[in-house]
Amino acid sequence: MARRNWTLEEVFYLREKIGVYSFKAIAKKLDRSIYSVKMKAAKLGIGDPAKNFDGVTQCQLADALNVDYGSINRWIAEYQLPIIRKVFAEEKSVKCINLNDFWQWAEKHKHMLNFARVEKHILGAEPEWVDKKRGADKMNLTKKKKKRAWTVEEDKLLISMVHAFCYTYAEIAQRVQRSEAACKRRLYDLDIKARPVRSQTKIWSEEEERLLVSMYEQGYGLNTIAEKLSRTSLMVRGKMERMGYTFRSEMATRNDQFSEKVL
Numbered sequence: 387m388a389r390r391n392w393t394l395e396e397v398f399y400l401r402e403k404i405g406v407y408s409f410k411a412i413a414k415k416l417d418r419s420i421y422s423v424k425m426k427a428a429k430l431g432i433g434d435p436a437k438n439f440d441g442v443t444q445c446q447l448a449d450a451l452n453v454d455y456g457s458i459n460r461w462i463a464e465y466q467l468p469i470i471r472k473v474f475a476e477e478k479s480v481k482c483i484n485l486n487d488f489w490q491w492a493e494k495h496k497h498m499l500n501f502a503r504v505e506k507h508i509l510g511a512e513p514e515w516v517d518k519k520r521g522a523d524k525m526n527l528t529k530k531k532k533k534r535a536w537t538v539e540e541d542k543l544l545i546s547m548v549h550a551f552c553y554t555y556a557e558i559a560q561r562v563q564r565s566e567a568a569c570k571r572r573l574y575d576l577d578i579k580a581r582p583v584r585s586q587t588k589i590w591s592e593e594e595e596r597l598l599v600s601m602y603e604q605g606y607g608l609n610t611i612a613e614k615l616s617r618t619s620l621m622v623r624g625k626m627e628r629m630g631y632t633f634r635s636e637m638a639t640r641n642d643q644f645s646e647k648v649l
Contacts, residue, residue, distance in 0.1 A: 390418075392426060404432055442509065444469070444481040447488070452503040461498070467491055485510050496605050497638070502527055515604075522605035536572055540564075544572060547582075554585035556618055566620050588617075590625055598622065599629075602638070 396416055403412055404427055413423045448455050461467040468487045471479040492499055493515060501516060502523035536544075540562050547553045547561065555566040562569065573581070594615055601611045608619040615622065623633070631638040 397426075397430070400427060401430065401432060441470075441482050441484040441488075443472075444483070447483055447509075450504065450508045451499065461495070465491075465495055465498070467495075489513050497602075501605075519605040522601075522607075522610070525610050526605075526607040541572070541576065544569060545576070545578060548573065548578060548580045551580070551583060553582055555582045555620075556585055558582055559618070566618050595625075595629065598625065599640075602626070 399416065400412060400423065403415075409420050409423050409427075413420045416423065442450065444458050445455065448458050458467070462469055462481075467483065468491060469481045469483055472482045488509065489512075493513065496515070496519050499519070500523050501520035504520070506512070506520075544558065544562055547558045553561075555569060559566045559569050564572075598611055598615065601614065606614075608622050611617075612619045612622045617625075626638060626640075627633070629640070631640045
């Protein structure tokens with residue numbers, strides 16, 4: 387068979403499809419031998435598809451973000467993390483994520499990611515917002531209260547303060563060094579029917595609303611925001627829900643009309 391020169395169209399197709407299809411599939415499409423396709427790819431410097439892709443595999447992304455493989459699968463299924471399939475071996479394809487696509491997705495879903503656990507630049511050049519999010523995540527870690535068993539003394543203090551009928555959840559939580567949610571749960575577990583008195587409603591100012599939205603969009607957690615605003619995390623979450631936020635799993639989505647009004 388006479389040797390056939392490569393056309394510009396064939397070279398363009400090879401560059402575009404290498405890694406997307408196997409060498410066998412490309413060879414069949416171009417009506418060439420697998421050997422011919424491999425040799426041409428090597429001459430073009432694209433012989434190894436894995437080295438000619440600006441992205442990472444699903445396993446590599448999980449390792450870089452310090453999350454399990456299943457979390458990536460859930461993000462793909464529930465939060466539309468964009469993936470493409472690449473053929474790095476003879477036939478088998480693997481799930482990959484283009485880095486530009488990842489960073490665009492990550493900015494919209496930043497509350498699902500903890501950059502305090504992610505090595506800087508492990509996924510290439512980072513957008514400007516990542517440094518702020520990494521700082522927020524480090525601060526969030528200091529605000530998380532570790533779960534610990536309730537002691538007999540804490541139970542006695544909780545019960546006595548509730549039966550005094552003059553303390554609010556916030557005051558009791560501060561005294562026993564627990565969250566309001568933890569106090570509510572403990573009263574339920576102890577089958578205590580009495581409840582703390584209602585706290586006086588503290589009106590939210592426009593400045594507080596702006597600060598709440600700004601801190602949340604930067605990646606700060608509810609506990610951190612609550613401390614900054616001298617509120618409880620339950621108050622912050624309740625206010626966000628009244629502002630049009632809907633909480634789902636690790637994320638809260640907001641009503642665009644309200645965000646335009648506040649920001």
